[in-house]
Amino acid sequence: MATPKRIVVNEQDGVSVVRFVDRKIVDSSSIEQLGEELIALVTVDKRNMLLLNFENVEFLSSAALNKLISLRNKIKPTGGTLKLCNLHKDIEQVFKITKLDKLIEILPNEEKGLASFK
């Protein structure tokens, strides 16, 4: 696909590690673009082992959560897996309150995230 603007993707041990360009994922047009770029990883690049590293992210809105749920729903039928790591504790709290931590596995850091795919 075209070079993504909102994410940076690196391949490690068969897992696509995705980092976010924006520290605050809040602007509606940026969120739409982010959602399209994440979905394209699955539909265009045919990647389905994804680890999203949130180290750089300080804030995200529920509209961004919706994009993650859509990504998870897109990956699931392919037999792939979506996992998250390095969440700021307030963002992790958002996942716990909304129970999305039951839907998408959260690992403490990238090393443990990558190891969990093996």
Place this chain on the structure above:
Amino acid sequence: MVLPFNPQDQPHESEFSLDFNAKPWTLDRVITSCTDEGQVAIQELMGALVEQGWDGSEFFQVNMAAEEAVVNAIEHGNKRDPCKSVHLLFRVSPTEIYLEITDQGAGFNPDTLPDPTDEDLIDKPRGRGVMLIKEFMSEVHYNDRGNSVVMIKRRSAETGDSDSNG
């Protein structure tokens, strides 16, 4: 043509028990149904929180609640209608935050919203903003019509934030 607000949609902060012990920072603004204008107001709000000593998780939680409520007003309330506006009334003191957000939509009943954490809804990409607002603010009140929300945050006894409490 821009629609005027109805008299019943004027601010009703007098209905709430507030304890602003000094003249609070105030933003009283009518914005169009444009999320960019909402973002500018929220950035000013968050700047005021910093000035008044709010930080850590409480800062994050107020940011989240304001963001979700403003986006809801613009997108779900006014449905991005350029003829409709959103009235923001924000007050910030070192101990208390008052956020009143009123749109010109038909309103909604927050009590009839489905629970997004239900097993059959957990993978549906919608409906989490109102839940997060309720969780993160000290008090949340909707008017009868459901087009205006008042959110109050009171500073917890333990000011600031600590990584050791989780």
